[in-house]
Amino acid sequence: MARTRVRIPALLALTVPLPLLTGCGDGGGPSADAGHAHQGKPAVVVTTTWEGAIARAAGAEVIEVIVEQSVRHAPDYDPKPSDLVTVAEADFVLYAPFEPYAAEIKEAAGSKAKLVEVNLDNDPEKLSAEVARLAGLFGTEPAAERWKKDFDAEYARLNKDLRAAWPGGRSPVVVSQVFTAWAAKLAGATTTGTFGPEAVTPAQLAELSAKKPALVLDNAHMSTGTVLPDSGAEQITIVNYPGDDLDLISVHRDAAAELKKAMKDS
Template sequence: MKFKKAFMILLIICLLTLAVIGCSNNTDEITGADETLKDLEEASIVASTSWTALMAEAAGAKNVTIIAPVELKHPPEYDFKPSDIKKIQEADWVIMAGYEAFMNKIIEANNIDQEKIIRVKTTNTYDNLVEQTKIIAEKINTVNLQQEWVSEFSNTMDVIMEKSKEGNVSDIRVLVHTHLAAYTKSLGYDVVEVYGAEELSPAKIGELAKLQPDLIIDNYHNPQGIAIEELSGAKRVELRNFPGVEQESLVDLMIYNAKLLNIY
């Protein structure tokens, strides 16, 4: 009887031990999943400009702070404040293009960890935006969200490209600012010359005007085609690279520019 009683006690202890271990493992799994979700939602991301910020959001980022104010006409010229340094120091990730002088100064002067900096190429073409947002998503572990965005973005671009074909943009001879050249070519326009970003001399302006373009696609952030417009009589539009207050997503930005070109 004593042996049987001892055996039963030992059996109960073993069962209780297994139950505790099982509960402990399940709790760890649940806690781990919750922490992963929490990390995705709370990871702080600092973006240099509205452009890189919307790229981050397209990649699935939820907690994004922009350094250069959205209202600035030319964000790369932003003069940073001490509070901006703190934001970058405390961020989990920093997203920038590389040409933002204020970002380079902050990073170099404050020994910012290079491992948390994600450098992207800012060109508003379909292929590039899909590629760059994927790079961000792979870093911050939001690939599924980026893929959802790609689906929406693809639908919008399909409409724009179809409208471009209907509008026979391939027959429209265009002078385009260098920072919008890749975008313009991706839409199918006949780009006869690219100008800027250096200051245009009177001789160069005259040379460009003589090309008699049908359209001048200028850069809103640094317009240089006004004199060409006056000499040639061609229509001129100013498109955005950096999203403004009214463009809350990259999709909004693409639609905004397409509407100015009458292809949406």
Template sequence: MAVIGLRAAALVGLLTLATACGADAKTGPEPGGPASTGTPAKKVVAASTWEAAFAKAAGAKDISVIVPPSVAHGADYDPKPSDLSKVASADLVLFAEFEGFAGKIKDATGSPAKLHQVMLDNSPDVVRAEVRKIAEKIGTAPEADQWLKSYDEEISALEGKVKKAWADGKPPKVVAQVFVAYTAKLAGAEVLGTYGPQPVTPGQLAELTAKKPELVLDNKHMSTGQVMPGTATKQVSIINYPGADFDLLGVYRTNADEIIKALRA
């Protein structure tokens, strides 16, 4: 009887231990569950590094582009079949309507739900709105909010940096190409007029020259050379989109440095 009692006690102990181990196992993550695998990043295909920069700002991690960064005027690029194959496997495709190959992208995508048309304009209000729209599409709102906070801080810092370079503490008077006019605000400048995207006509040139701007903010990606040759006006080459790093903040830093260099020359 004593032996039977000992065996029963041992059996109860083993059952208790097994139950405890089973309970502990259930408190951890299931194999292959969210804690062990995570959610795969959405695959984003951008027409150019400009859209890619907006996507990166929105929190996208898996980004590829169709137009190589080395192409000066991406809107005229003719996509290869290998470029368009990226589009078919993407979760989200970003493009701008002015890009000449937009129609090919739409055809290659296969699903209108994947397409998102981006307004490519580096004016802060537009950037904030577009970044939030993309983040909503790929489920990265927290990452976008974090980037936008750093964006606002960086823009404010750059505006202050350029202001310190003003001659005699006065805002510079500028003429700007229409697609880079946002940099005039970055410089705190007084805009006397704009030109483009069509070539400047003799009449327009005479009108702009008569206003005696200190700077011409020219669009590097669409430049036709010196806008006001034979005058004392300094021309600043402004960029709109980054290279292979997709760093939109780097675009503003580069432009601010170029404006400062011209103001101090």
């Protein structure tokens, strides 16, 4: 299992700077070559647990997460000086282009760390492509191949289980937030419309309601509240960001559990 160094809970992280990327278990502050002091294993700094989970799936073992999963809307996070120091000491820095602090991250990394823009999407094909790409950068291809084998097997199992739970044996009609479309695909659902990340306009509300969806898949980290009030559709919340365990498979399992419960109740 990857050794993942995460930061203290979000409320404390706003006020208490921490020495990061310490030596392996020595409890001291970062050394001048801390990014390269892990027995040849690359030191990877990631902006969020989502990038961190993809790095872990790719085979990285020394991972530092800047923004914890408990921060409800990661793009709103304001990097601290200690975060930027951590970035400068890494071998690789992973970030997403939609994160507004990406420019600060790039500047802090200087010429030492390799900056890697990551496509954040839990769709299985896109996810597998990113894992393989990062493994190529890290030199950890065998670990990534093992992860993909486990992920593919679990994804197939979840998909089969959800299809067996279709109400009346028919694919449920859903509308989804643009970043939760992967969950609809996992369920084999029929997606008739998407919304977000902006709030739903009256015109969109009328259009989406007319499609008579059974389910609305909201995004836990970009929720705009009840999307289709009075439509009769059940709204469920899908979580994209993994927890501190950086486990992408658990994200899919949790989404499957929410979907199965909703289909059972519909």
